Amino acid sequence: MNKRDIKILLVDDEPDILEIVGYNLKSEGYQIFTANNGQKAIKSAKKNIPHLILLDIMMPEMDGIEACEKIRKIKSLENVIIAFLTARGEDYSQVAGFEAGADDYITKPIKPKVLVSKVKSLLRRLKTKKEGEEIFKIGDIVIDRDEYVVYKADKKISLPRKEFELFSLLTSKPGKVFKREVILDTVWGNEVVVGGRTIDVHIRKLREKIGDNHFKTIKGVGYKFVIEGAD
Numbered sequence: 001m002n003k004r005d006i007k008i009l010l011v012d013d014e015p016d017i018l019e020i021v022g023y024n025l026k027s028e029g030y031q032i033f034t035a036n037n038g039q040k041a042i043k044s045a046k047k048n049i050p051h052l053i054l055l056d057i058m059m060p061e062m063d064g065i066e067a068c069e070k071i072r073k074i075k076s077l078e079n080v081i082i083a084f085l086t087a088r089g090e091d092y093s094q095v096a097g098f099e100a101g102a103d104d105y106i107t108k109p110i111k112p113k114v115l116v117s118k119v120k121s122l123l124r125r126l127k128t129k130k131e132g133e134e135i136f137k138i139g140d141i142v143i144d145r146d147e148y149v150v151y152k153a154d155k156k157i158s159l160p161r162k163e164f165e166l167f168s169l170l171t172s173k174p175g176k177v178f179k180r181e182v183i184l185d186t187v188w189g190n191e192v193v194v195g196g197r198t199i200d201v202h203i204r205k206l207r208e209k210i211g212d213n214h215f216k217t218i219k220g221v222g223y224k225f226v227i228e229g230a231d
C-alpha cells in the first residue's frame with residue numbers, strides 16, 4: 001500500500017499538536033484528518049475510515065478512552081489501528097487504554113522523527129490480504145486472520161486488533177507455553193514499553209469472550225492455549 005493511500009486520523013484538543021504532528025505526517029505523504037475531541041473523532045472516523053488513529057486521552061466533551069470504546073463497536077472500523085498519544089504515562093492510564101481496545105500507547109512529548117518512525121512501525125501491522133491463507137480451524141474455533149474475526153461453534157466473535165493478535169499467537173501452537181517476554185515482543189513489539197499487567201488484561205478479555213477453559217496460566221512463565229479435552 002502506498003503512503004498516499006494511507007489515512008491517519010489525529011485527535012487532540014491542542015491546536016499546536018494537531019499542526020505539528022499533522023505537518024510531519026503529511027510531509028511523509030500520508031493523508032491526515034484531524035479532530036479536537038472524541039465526538040468529532042468518531043464522526044470523522046466513520047466518514048473517512050482511517051487506517052490509523054492517534055488519539056489523545058484528556059479532551060473535552062468526550063475523552064479518548066470513551067471514544068476508543070465506541071470506535072471499537074463500529075463494524076466498519078473494527079480493523080483500524082488505535083494508538084493513544086498522550087502526556088499521561090501512568091501504568092493505570094495505560095491499562096485503561098488497552099482495556100478500551102487500543103493497540104499501542106505513545107507518551108508525549110515525543111520528537112517528530114521518533115513519532116514518524118513509530119507510526120511507520122504501527123502501519124506495518126496492516127496485513128496484506130492473501131486469499132486462502134488467512135482462515136484456519138482449531139477444534140470448534142475458526143479463525144479468520146483476514147477479517148480479524150473468530151467463530152466459536154458458529155458464533156461470531158469480533159476482537160480488537162491486539163486481542164486478536166494475542167489469540168492468533170497462542171493458537172498457532174496449541175499446548176505450547178508462550179513466555180511473557182515472547183508475547184510482549186511478538187504482539188506489542190520490543191520497542192513498546194507497556195505495563196506488566198497488559199498481557200493479563202488481554203488474556204482476561206479473551207477468557208470472557210472465547211472461554212476461560214481455553215487459556216492456562218503458567219505462573220511466573222506465561223500462557224498457553226488449550227483445546228478442550230486435550231489437557
